[in-house]
Amino acid sequence: MELATTLTSHTVWNAVREVGINPNYWYPVAWANELKPGEIMPIVIWQQAIAIYRDEESNLHALEDACPHKGVALHKGEVQGPNLVCPYHGWALNGDGKLVDIPYLPPNQKLPCTQARSYPIQEKYNIIWIFPGNPSLAENCYPPDVPEFTNPDWLMVPIPGHFQAHFSICNENTMDVFHGFLHKELQGWFDPVLISLRQGEGEVCADYQVSYRGLLTKFLGLSEQGNQVTTKTVSIQYRYPHYHSSLEGPRTSLPPWLELS
Ligand code: FES
Structure with a gap:
C-alpha cells in the first residue's frame, strides 16, 4: 500500500522503548569466520547469556551460558569432540545441552538428569544466527534474504x-x-x-x-x-x-x- 510522502508531525510512541525483542525470530550474533572449530564465544541477546561453540567437526551449537551444576559460565570451558566441558568440575554437555559425562564418577554410574538450555543456531552469509525464542517455531522462520x-x-x-x-x-x-x-x-x-x-x-x-x-x-x-x-x-x-x-x-x-x- 502506497503511503503519503508528505512529512507531518506525529505522536512519538515512547512505549516502544520499554518492550523487549520478539524472541521468535532469527538474530545475527557473530561473524561465522571468527569462530573456529574448538572455539567458544560468549554472546548476549536481550539479557540472555549464551555460549556458542563450534565443535571439532565444525558444527555450531548454542547453550545457555550457565552450567546446570553450579551456574559457572560455560564459555570459559573447553570443547572436547562434540561437547562443551564446564571449566569447574568438567561436566560435559552435548550440543543439545544434555549432560553426557562427569569425569570423576565411576564408569556406568547413572548421570543426574539435568541439562542446559540449547538454542537453534545456524550459519548463513558468514553470519551466525540464533533463535532465542520457542525452538519449535524456528523451523518455519528464516533469516532475511541477502x-x-x-x-x-x-x-x-x-x-x-x-x-x-x-x-x-x-x-x-x-x-x-x-x-x-x-x-x-x-x-x-x-x-x-x-x-x-x-x-x-x-x-x-x-x-x-x-x-x-x-x-x-x-x-x-x-x-x-x-x-x-x-x-x-x-x-x-x-x-x-x-x-x-x-x-x-x-x-x-x-x-x-x-x-x-
Ligand atoms: S559448575 Fe560446571 S561442572 Fe560443576
Whole structure:
C-alpha cells in the first residue's frame, strides 16, 4: 500500500522503548569466520547469556551460558569432540545441552538428569544466527534474504559496531536519512527527499533521493574527486526485526587508495 510522502508531525510512541525483542525470530550474533572449530564465544541477546561453540567437526551449537551444576559460565570451558566441558568440575554437555559425562564418577554410574538450555543456531552469509525464542517455531522462520551477498557485483564490507541503546533507537538511526548533518565533515550527504513510502505485511519500505558530496562519493565511486554533487536513490526496507538499505549505483570494488590488506 502506497503511503503519503508528505512529512507531518506525529505522536512519538515512547512505549516502544520499554518492550523487549520478539524472541521468535532469527538474530545475527557473530561473524561465522571468527569462530573456529574448538572455539567458544560468549554472546548476549536481550539479557540472555549464551555460549556458542563450534565443535571439532565444525558444527555450531548454542547453550545457555550457565552450567546446570553450579551456574559457572560455560564459555570459559573447553570443547572436547562434540561437547562443551564446564571449566569447574568438567561436566560435559552435548550440543543439545544434555549432560553426557562427569569425569570423576565411576564408569556406568547413572548421570543426574539435568541439562542446559540449547538454542537453534545456524550459519548463513558468514553470519551466525540464533533463535532465542520457542525452538519449535524456528523451523518455519528464516533469516532475511541477502541475495547481494553472493552477487559479485556487490562489495561486502563488514562494519562491526556496539550500540549502548534500545534497539528501537538503533533502527530509527539507520532509517533516518535526515541526520546527514551529523556526518557533514566526513560523508557529505544532504537534501534528502522522501519520494516513495510503502507499507506491506510486516514491513515498511521507503525511497529517498539523497545528494552526496565529499569523501563518501569518492569512496563509492560516485565522483572522481569527491567535489561534485551526485544525487542518488536510497532504498530502505524494515521488515521486523531486520533492516536493509541499498544505494543506487555505487562502485563494486574498493578504490585503489583504500585496498584492504
Ligand atoms: S559448575 Fe560446571 S561442572 Fe560443576
